Every structure is written in structure tokens, then in C-alpha cells.
Amino acid sequence: MPQHDRSPAMLAGLIDHTILKPDATRAEVARYCLEARTHGFASVCVNPVHTAFVASQLDGSPVKTCTVIGFPLGASGADIKADEARRVIAAGADEIDMVIDIGALIEGDIERCRADLAAVRSATAGRVLKVIIEACLLDTAQKELACRLSQEAGADFVKTSTGFSSGGATVEDIALMRRVVGPLMGIKASGGMRTAEAAFAMIDAGATRIGASASLVIIDAAAMQSAGSGY
Numbered sequence: 001m002p003q004h005d006r007s008p009a010m011l012a013g014l015i016d017h018t019i020l021k022p023d024a025t026r027a028e029v030a031r032y033c034l035e036a037r038t039h040g041f042a043s044v045c046v047n048p049v050h051t052a053f054v055a056s057q058l059d060g061s062p063v064k065t066c067t068v069i070g071f072p073l074g075a076s077g078a079d080i081k082a083d084e085a086r087r088v089i090a091a092g093a094d095e096i097d098m099v100i101d102i103g104a105l106i107e108g109d110i111e112r113c114r115a116d117l118a119a120v121r122s123a124t125a126g127r128v129l130k131v132i133i134e135a136c137l138l139d140t141a142q143k144e145l146a147c148r149l150s151q152e153a154g155a156d157f158v159k160t161s162t163g164f165s166s167g168g169a170t171v172e173d174i175a176l177m178r179r180v181v182g183p184l185m186g187i188k189a190s191g192g193m194r195t196a197e198a199a200f201a202m203i204d205a206g207a208t209r210i211g212a213s214a215s216l217v218i219i220d221a222a223a224m225q226s227a228g229s230g231y
Helices: 008-012 026-039 048-058 078-090 102-106 110-123 140-152 171-181 196-205 215-229
Strands: 015-019 043-046 064-069 095-099 128-132 157-159 186-190 209-212
Touching (some): 008 196, 008 215, 015 186, 015 215, 026 043, 026 048, 026 215, 043 048, 043 095, 048 078, 078 110, 102 110, 102 140, 110 128, 110 140, 128 186, 140 157, 140 171, 157 209, 171 186, 171 196, 196 209, 196 215, 209 215
Parallel strands (some): 015 043, 043 064, 064 095, 128 157, 186 209
16 A cells, blocks of 8 residues: 555544443443544444444444444344344444354355345345454355355445454455455454554455554554654
């Protein structure tokens, strides 16, 4: 990526400022919303219980409300995921990050995967849908299949990870995902990024969104790099 494209503001605009830990308090979520408004993050990404609160906190700003469903296991079933999606949309969610049916994918039950994705896509019509494939649990063929099925279902993004499994985003996985889905579909790198270098490496490999809880650390480092480079 050209040096002039590495500004903190550009990077901030690609970040889903993420607080998904189970012990997140309302006060912490409010702080994330304020930080997102202040720095111009793409969204605040939360668990469903916080959706309405986040939507109210972000009202009047360009920052989106992003909510996860079927999280973090992807094993709640198509109908439950679809109902969860409808409920969080009614509460104010602009973007939905769903976990794919990982077990069905691994055992090659393509029709179950298709039904799962189709149910959620139907329930999220008009909203941005990101499909978390949990790449750390998949082999190369399974990653490729997950990307193809997500694209076939009409998802807007494929996303690497929940951050709750055995690994997070890797440059290699981002490159593989970009190769499979082509140039137009969104790719979200999520899990384990705590430096500007890591975030830019993902972007260079093809990511168009970054999911991070260490967002402030990342953009502060980007600001220092930008100042040092003269941009």
C-alpha cells in the first residue's frame, strides 16, 4: 500500500472497535462508543445484549452498530440465528457478524451450510452481513469452501475469526480469502491484532475491515509512524 494511504484516519475508518468479552459492562461499552465517535471508527462491535444501547450512543454519528450472532460457536442452528438477527436489527444493528456452521462445514454438509447462510441472509436483507469462518479450525479446502458458500449466499464480507478459538487472523488466510472471493467482496481480519504493522499487513494482503479491541493502540502507533514519515 502506498505510504500516503497509511494515515491514522484512513486506518480508523476500517476498524470495527470491538468489545465482545463476556464481562463487558455498560460503562465500558459506553466508553467504546465515545472512542469510536472521537476517532471515526467504522463501527462498534458488541454482543446482542448491548445492541440497543450502542445504537442509542452512536445515534447521529456515522459510526455503525455491529452485532454478532451465533457467537462464538456457530452451532445454534439456522432458525435461531435468523431470529437473533431479526431481533438485533429491530434493536438497531446496522451490521451483523454471524458465525458459520463450523461443524457442518468440516464434515462437508454443504446443504446445511447453505441453509444456515440463506436463513441469516434473508433475515438481514438491507444490512451488512459478515460471515465468520473461524479459519484457525479449517484446512485450506474448507476455508475456500466457506468463502465460496458465503459469497454464493450474498454475504457482504467473509471474516477470519471470532477471537475466541485457537487462533486469529493471519496474512496467509487473508490472501487466500481474497484469492477465492475476488476483488469486490469485503474481507474482515479479526483476532490478535495489536499493532499498526499487523493491521497494515492485513490490509496489504486484501482486508477491507479490521476487527480489534486494541483499536486505540493501533491507531496511536499509526499516528506515530505517520508523523515520523512526514505524512
